[in-house]
Structure formats: C-alpha cells, structure tokens
Amino acid sequence: MSELYTNILSAVVLAIAAGTIVELWKQRHGLLSDEVGEEFRSLSWRVVIFLIFPFVVWMDLRASILATEFLGGWVKDWHYGLLWFSAIPRSLPSADLLLPALFAGVLVQFLLALCLVPSLFFRPHPFLASVITQTISLILASNLILDPLLGVAGAGSSRWQIAYASAPRDGLLLILALYLCASLLFLFAAKSKTIRIWLAELTSPALAEQLRIAISEAKFDRNNQYQCCRLAILFDKAGMKSNAAKELQHLSKIAEGSIYLPFLEGLLSYKKRHYKKSRRAFEAAASFRDLNETLRATFFSAAACAAYADEDTEGSLNLCDRALEFDDKSLVARMVKVDAYLRLGKKEEAGEEVLAAIQRGLDCDVEDKIPMDPELTLRQIFRYQKSEARNKELAKSEEAALVES
Numbered sequence: 001m002s003e004l005y006t007n008i009l010s011a012v013v014l015a016i017a018a019g020t021i022v023e024l025w026k027q028r029h030g031l032l033s034d035e036v037g038e039e040f041r042s043l044s045w046r047v048v049i050f051l052i053f054p055f056v057v058w059m060d061l062r063a064s065i066l067a068t069e070f071l072g073g074w075v076k077d078w079h080y081g082l083l084w085f086s087a088i089p090r091s092l093p094s095a096d097l098l099l100p101a102l103f104a105g106v107l108v109q110f111l112l113a114l115c116l117v118p119s120l121f122f123r124p125h126p127f128l129a130s131v132i133t134q135t136i137s138l139i140l141a142s143n144l145i146l147d148p149l150l151g152v153a154g155a156g157s158s159r160w161q162i163a164y165a166s167a168p169r170d171g172l173l174l175i176l177a178l179y180l181c182a183s184l185l186f187l188f189a190a191k192s193k194t195i196r197i198w199l200a201e202l203t204s205p206a207l208a209e210q211l212r213i214a215i216s217e218a219k220f221d222r223n224n225q226y227q228c229c230r231l232a233i234l235f236d237k238a239g240m241k242s243n244a245a246k247e248l249q250h251l252s253k254i255a256e257g258s259i260y261l262p263f264l265e266g267l268l269s270y271k272k273r274h275y276k277k278s279r280r281a282f283e284a285a286a287s288f289r290d291l292n293e294t295l296r297a298t299f300f301s302a303a304a305c306a307a308y309a310d311e312d313t314e315g316s317l318n319l320c321d322r323a324l325e326f327d328d329k330s331l332v333a334r335m336v337k338v339d340a341y342l343r344l345g346k347k348e349e350a351g352e353e354v355l356a357a358i359q360r361g362l363d364c365d366v367e368d369k370i371p372m373d374p375e376l377t378l379r380q381i382f383r384y385q386k387s388e389a390r391n392k393e394l395a396k397s398e399e400a401a402l403v404e405s
Helices: 003-026 038-070 095-120 126-152 158-166 169-191 193-203 205-220 225-237 241-254 260-271 275-286 293-309 313-326 331-343 347-359 374-404
Strands: none
Touching: 003 038, 038 095, 038 126, 095 126, 095 158, 095 169, 126 158, 126 169, 126 193, 158 169, 169 193, 193 205, 205 225, 225 241, 225 260, 225 374, 241 260, 260 275, 260 293, 260 374, 275 293, 293 313, 293 331, 293 374, 313 331, 331 347
C-alpha cells in the first residue's frame, strides 16, 4: 500500500475516531443504562474499531520490530496506518527465524485477548462488557480470518505476504494448520447459542432472560407460530442474526399463508437492509383480510419506511397516505412523510406534517419504532389471529346448524 493511500486511510480513521469521541460525550448518560440496545452496540463497535484497534495494531507493529531486533535482524521503512502496518524483517541470521519475527505481534494480540476474557466473568458494566467482547472478537477475527485472506489477495499487512513468499514451507504449513484449528474453534464459539446468550446476558440482562424463556417455551411446541416469531425477534435484538434466520426458515415451513411469515420476513429483511424485499413483505402483510385498521396502518407505515430507505421517495409518500387512511395517528407514517418531504425540498409540507402530529398528541419520537414496534405488532397479530380463528369456528358452527336444520 503506497504512502499516499496510508495517509488517506489514516485521515479517514482519525475523522471517524473524532466523531466517535463526540458521540460518546453526547451519549454519556445513556451509556450508564443497564441494557445495551442496538444503538449503543453500534457505538461500542465504533469505539473498538476506531479507538481501540489502532492501539492494538501499534502493539503488533512494536512487537514485530522488537522481536526482529531480538532475533538479530532489523526492520527498515516500516509504515503505520492505524488499522494497518507494514514491517519487513531483514538480515535475520537464519531463515527459520523469519516466522517468529513475523508472528510475534500476533502472539501479543492473542495474549491480550486471553487476558481480557477473565474480566467478563466479573460482570462489568454492560457497555464496557460490550466493548470488551467486541475487542476480543475483532482481535481473533482479524488475525485468524481476515489477515490471512487479505494476504492471499496481496493486500493487508505485510506479514502474510512475506510468509507466503519467503517463509520455510514446513514452518508455514505448521502455522497454517494452527491457524485453521484456531479459526474453527473461534467460529464454533461465535456460532454457539449458549455462548451468545451468555454474552447477551452481560450486555442486556433483561433481553437474555426473555430469550431463555422463549427458547424454553419453543422447545415444547415447535409448531407454535407466535412463539417461533417471538423467538426470532429476540434473537435479532440480541444480535444473533443467523439464529433469527433459522427461525424464519422454520416459520416458513409451519406457517405458510399465515400473517406471521410476511411480518417476520419484512422485519428481518429491513434489519439486513434488503429494503425491496422488506417492502414487498410488509405490503403482503397489509393485504391480509379482516385486519384491524391499526395493524393495517402499521404494515403500510413499515412498507413506507422500506421504500424511503430504498430511495423511492414518491412511493414512500403514497404508502404513508395509505397508512394514514387507516390510522390518522400513525406516528411512523407521519415522520416518514416529514423526511420524504424534506428530501424533496418541500419544507412547508414537512412542517404541516409535524404540526399535524403535534395536534394529534404524538410526541414525534420514533426511537425503537422504525419500521415498527416489533413486540407490540406481534401482540396485535396474535389477537388478530385469535379473532380470525374464533370467526372460523363460529362460521363452522353456523354452517353445521344450517345442515342440521
């Protein structure tokens, strides 16, 4: 990587790091909360990547330089780019010493990650626990998976490029075998439901308890659509995206034609930023017959959110209008209309929507309600489905009575 690209990368990282510090100061009171939501989880990732990881990379660089000098060589023209470095060992007494010089920094990073693990058993503050967990994850993922793959592509740090080109074959094969075993262990831990729930308990104790209860309830009846849907929502809130996707697959098998399916598909697709798919799913949910007006408006509002995120501004306005036809107090629809009008430069219309929301007693706060409040909507769907089942039973009874008569 040229010096120009290194300087550009460093400038971008520094700018984001400065923004992260400002955001930490703004959110300082919320960081004391006993629950780490998606917003603070995202902030903790920014802290780890742009404030902590540059120091980890610097430790890696210094360890590589010191190890090379200790082994009798030297490093010339090293470069440090905050998230990346280049250091080429030279004049080592033996070719067998190349791998220890190259991977000394990796060893230091692994020792740091191992030293951080015990702190989690003392249950630090949830935000701090989130930072520690993500630091460990980033160190292991970057060293075990990302860096070797980038080295194959001729990018990333110089460590793997030199190892592939110049290291003794036997030593390199041993390193690769160790990396493969460690990578498999890391992936197993990262996918383990037990470990993920334990980590969720450190950062969001109430959510972890809800998740345990939901898992326990779902085991007894895997054909219960409500429980399956709720479990997927809780998995998603806990950051366990793959588990949520598995529940969606299971729901598609047991609930074909049920409203739970497009609801969950739309919600998870929105979280993955698959906005077109999300919009289609929410519109399909809104088309179910006998929905109450509030629920139909909720789905049209969610579809409007997806359309707006997909930059279909006119489409989002149309969907908002459809939502407001069913529920004039739909806060999400009102706020999406405001954003859509502002995007189109129609400030007067946006102001009118804000005024309309205030006149209807809405507080204009849509935090945790975009594209919808999942748990509230789930309860509404449950009541709708019970009502629909009751109507079917009543219709069957009436039909049977007519046959008898």
